[in-house]
Amino acid sequence: MWEIAIVVVLLCLGYGFGSYREKKHYQSIYAREAELKNILVFDTARSPAPESETGGQLVLGNVVISSDYFKTFVAGLRMLVGGRLTSYESLLDRGRREAVLRMKAEARELGADSIFNVKFETSSISKGGNDTLGSIEVLVYGTALGNFQAA
Amino acid sequence: MLISNMEVIPQKRIIKHLGLVQGSTVRAKHVGKDILAGFKNILGGELTAYTELMSEAREEATQRMIAQAESAGANAVLNVRFATSSVAQGAAELFVYGTAVVLDGASV
Amino acid sequence: MRNVKYENPPIEEGINYSQEHPLKEFAQLLLGIGILIALVLLVLNFFAGALAKRIPFEYEQAMLSSVDIKQIFEDEELSEAGDYSTQENYLQAIADKLIPAMGLPEGMAVQVHYSASDTVNAFATLGGNMLFFKGLIDAMDSEDELAAVMGHEIAHIKLRHPIVALGKGLTIATLAASISGSSGSSAGNLLLGSSAQLSMLKFSREQEAAADAESALALAQVYGHIGGADLLFQHFSEIEGEQKTKPAVMEMFRSHPYSEDRWQNLQQLALHNGWSTSGSLQKLAFPEHQPTKYPPKEHD
Numbered sequence: 001m002w003e004i005a006i007v008v009v010l011l012c013l014g015y016g017f018g019s020y021r022e023k024k025h026y027q028s029i030y031a032r033e034a035e036l037k038n039i040l041v042f043d044t045a046r047s048p049a050p051e052s053e054t055g056g057q058l059v060l061g062n063v064v065i066s067s068d069y070f071k072t073f074v075a076g077l078r079m080l081v082g083g084r085l086t087s088y089e090s091l092l093d094r095g096r097r098e099a100v101l102r103m104k105a106e107a108r109e110l111g112a113d114s115i116f117n118v119k120f121e122t123s124s125i126s127k128g129g130n131d132t133l134g135s136i137e138v139l140v141y142g143t144a145l146g147n148f149q150a151a
Numbered sequence: 152m153l154i155s156n157m158e159v160i161p162q163k164r165i166i167k168h169l170g171l172v173q174g175s176t177v178r179a180k181h182v183g184k185d186i187l188a189g190f191k192n193i194l195g196g197e198l199t200a201y202t203e204l205m206s207e208a209r210e211e212a213t214q215r216m217i218a219q220a221e222s223a224g225a226n227a228v229l230n231v232r233f234a235t236s237s238v239a240q241g242a243a244e245l246f247v248y249g250t251a252v253v254l255d256g257a258s259v
Numbered sequence: 260m261r262n263v264k265y266e267n268p269p270i271e272e273g274i275n276y277s278q279e280h281p282l283k284e285f286a287q288l289l290l291g292i293g294i295l296i297a298l299v300l301l302v303l304n305f306f307a308g309a310l311a312k313r314i315p316f317e318y319e320q321a322m323l324s325s326v327d328i329k330q331i332f333e334d335e336e337l338s339e340a341g342d343y344s345t346q347e348n349y350l351q352a353i354a355d356k357l358i359p360a361m362g363l364p365e366g367m368a369v370q371v372h373y374s375a376s377d378t379v380n381a382f383a384t385l386g387g388n389m390l391f392f393k394g395l396i397d398a399m400d401s402e403d404e405l406a407a408v409m410g411h412e413i414a415h416i417k418l419r420h421p422i423v424a425l426g427k428g429l430t431i432a433t434l435a436a437s438i439s440g441s442s443g444s445s446a447g448n449l450l451l452g453s454s455a456q457l458s459m460l461k462f463s464r465e466q467e468a469a470a471d472a473e474s475a476l477a478l479a480q481v482y483g484h485i486g487g488a489d490l491l492f493q494h495f496s497e498i499e500g501e502q503k504t505k506p507a508v509m510e511m512f513r514s515h516p517y518s519e520d521r522w523q524n525l526q527q528l529a530l531h532n533g534w535s536t537s538g539s540l541q542k543l544a545f546p547e548h549q550p551t552k553y554p555p556k557e558h559d
Contacts, residue, residue, distance in 0.1 A: 169266055
């Protein structure tokens with residue numbers, strides 16, 4: 001009986017804090033995406049007109065995210081029947097967008113206006129339990145080009 | 152929608168670059184297939200259930216990336232890259248990203 | 260300068276993630292999986308029970324031949340193993356009194372064991388073995404009451420309840436293990452774990468009711484009336500009421516239905532079969548009997 005009570009409490013905590021954080025985070029993401037809109041990001045290796053570019057410095061953004069109890073629980077249930085793990089999808093989407101924004105912010109500080117040859121890396125920092133997400137690091141990096149002096 | 156992992160397409164000219172587009176999905180197979188795959192670990196060979204899982208996931212992630220490209224107004228996605236990671240036992244995250252462009256003379 | 264146009268158009272939301280409310284999916288999954296698991300358990304239970312009954316009785320006896328029954332069920336604060344043969348002989352004599360009236364299948368033999376622990380309980384387990392605790396016997400006032408308990412336990416053995424309960428428990432445990440092993444989902448564990456914790460030798464309500472009915476039938480034949488069972492359940496009701504926090508009593512509580520309900524069922528049975536619920540009771544001649552804290556009732 002006790003175990004069920006504890007699980008319910010953890011679920012409520014996870015859901016409450018988790019959904020609050022997610023909403024706040026998405027609002028922050030929208031705001032910053034609008035602000036950093038004019039930093040262009042491409043994953044092509046070459047700028048179409050390389051002779052006219054200046055700059056050229058590696059910029060990167062990274063973030064480590066972890067799942068809350070509610071998301072993990074729902075994902076656990078979902079893994080019994082198969083299909084999309086929607087609870088993790090929004091988490092990973094937030095993580096990636098956050099990492100890209102951090103990279104853009106670094107480029108903005110340099111005075112660059114575009115980032116080329118962008119690559120993503122995802123790695124697991126800790127594998128929680130035997131089924132849970134644990135924590136994941138999302139890393140985005142690219143070369144910033146624009147009118148600035150490379151350091 | 153043209154998808155390619157080359158940077159330039161022969162005979163086509165890029166007239167507009169529209170930025171990075173991504174598609175991702177996290178999928179799992181149901182527990183019955185997991186148990187069967189567990190047995191296969193003893194016998195070896197192709198785990199068809201998981202092969203299916205990865206193919207479905209890849210397909211869906213690509214569709215999502217195309218949806219993002221369409222929403223941006225592109226007609227091709229270049230320099231496409233795939234990234235796969237395991238998020239939990241028996242569940243895989245598939246991530247596709249590329250640059251959305253408008254090609255001159257491209258057939259949509 | 261660049262002669263290619265660069266733009267950063269906004270991309271619509273909701274492509275890489277779902278905008279459905281998470282609680283909705285949570286509720287759907289919980290309900291769906293709950294129902295699925297309940298169905299699977301029902302089917303498995305049924306087949307496990309049916310199959311278990313087919314295991315021959317000799318196999319049960321062989322299973323326990325190398326095990327000392329007392330070791331399985333003893334509490335820690337137990338008196339050292341002594342020679343309880345006089346007590347066991349007495350109990351076996353009562354069992355032998357009841358067996359002819361119970362119609363045991365051929366080849367089935369029962370053996371009574373005695374433990375000097377204060378636990379108020381008695382068990383029937385595999386291979387026809389029964390264990391009676393001192394705590395229970397001390398709470399008995401008459402031979403009829405003790406015979407009612409004895410008949411109940413023998414009925415469990417006759418109806419093969421121990422092996423059926425074991426079969427069901429093992430099946431559920433295997434299911435839980437295979438699910439937790441493969442998907443490692445803590446959610447699945449939770450849903451299955453509580454049902455897999457069915458102690459493997461716990462009997463269901465139906466099994467207990469069936470045992471009570473068989474026991475009453477035997478009592479009526481051997482003693483001429485079922486006063487023993489009647490008083491037993493009344494007695495237990497009182498004990499449950501007054502003493503329910505004592506650990507020795509809690510044990511009985513957890514493994515049997517409420518005595519009040521059992522008493523009601525008994526009255527129905529008596530009415531249906533024309534048995535008398537009162538009659539002269541035999542004195543309890545248990546060696547070194549120490550009637551306990553519960554005051555003896557008035558017999559007529």
